[in-house]
Amino acid sequence: MAEGGAWNERMCAVRVYNFSAGPAVMPLEVLEEAAAELADWQGSGMSVMEVSHRGKAFVACAADTEARFRSVMGVPDDYAVLFLQGGATGQFAAVPMNLTAAGDSIDLINTGQWSAKALSEAKKYGLDVRVVADEVASKYTSTPAAGSYTLNADAKYVHYTPNETIGGVAFGYVPETGDVPLVADMSSMILSQPIDVTKFGVIYAGTQKNLGPAGMCVVVVRRDLMGHARTDTPTILEYSGMAANDSMLNTPPTFGIYLLGKILAWIEVKGGVDGIAAINRAKAAALYDFIDGHPFYSNPVALDSRSIMNVTFLLADPELDKQFVSEATAAGLTNLAGHRSVGGMRASIYNAMPREGVDALIAFMADFAAKNG
Secondary structure (H helix, E strand, O other): OHHHHHHHHHHHHHHEEOOOOOOOOOOOOHHHHHHOOOOOOOOOOOOOOOOOOOHHHHHHHHHHHHHHHHHHHHOOOEEEEEEEEEEHHHHHHHHHHOOOOOOOEEEEEOOOOHHHHHHHHHHHOOOOOEEEEEHHHHHOOOOOOOOOOOOOOOOOOOEEEEOOOOEEEOOOOOOOOOOOEEEEOOOOOOOOOOHHHHHOEEEEEOOOOOOOOOOOOEEEHHHHHHHOOOOOOOOOOOHHEEEEEEEOOOOOHHHHHHHHHHHHHHHOOHHHHHHHHHHHHHHHHHHHHHHHOOEEEEEEOOHHEEEOOOOEEEEOOOHHHHHHHHHHHHOOOOOOOOOOOOOOEEEEEEOOOOOOHHHHHHHHHHHHHEEEE
């Protein structure tokens, strides 16, 4: 269609490599497909953002998105999949409200700022929050070795963050928790590599990194853990009620659900999570290899704890940080400044970041070092 072609030309003319930690880069193919049908979805004469969430067309769309998610991630039938609002931060409260009573104990592994936020929120609900491992000694540039900490059999759940977005730190293993449910905030690594869902009691992830636009959280919860929420749990955070109503107890984040379905279809085309994982490992390896091999750059994270989603790095001279970001932005490489709490640089190379973007960053880094080293 002529109008669509003109739109494509305009978009490609201004498209940059976006290394933001979130909201993050989305697959160009998905954006183009959504744009082409934005004003007229399925011949309805309306946008998908305008149709009723109770109408047959959108109910079918949501059901298809859930089915695709189950297939791509490998979610068994004894787990519910929920599309909720409030982002991952909402789940810092929802998890304890659904899984505990006041006075209960939970275990938490602290590897950075997002773990700490989950810890702080859980303390509001009258819980004994036991930090069984804390990587403060390394300034949160490492993860605890498997078997180096002791978990408590009486814990209602064990919480950890497999990938810390800010520090670029990731676990190389899944903690073994026995009969105690394992809860994971997978916001910055979900669908980036295969996982065994059955090892977890609850998985939650904000969608703004690998799953679509901001405004939604996907929750995967084992069904036997539902139905025990505190009586004062807000209705929109209560798992069993949301599951019974197909995540439509209230008006759901319809656009997020719609786009998630398209991103899942894109992942299928890429070879599923296995295919995406191979691409992600190659991207991360290329960038880390360059950083490790160049005296102008360094990565502070322990070798066994490096994230393949969020690659942090430091310049030899911190005084050049602002210049690096400015020149990178001018070169079409955006959002590379590290989090304000840690400084340095951070390249978030989520699923939708093409290898060409990583190669362009490496070429820029080499040129910048040659001019300023």
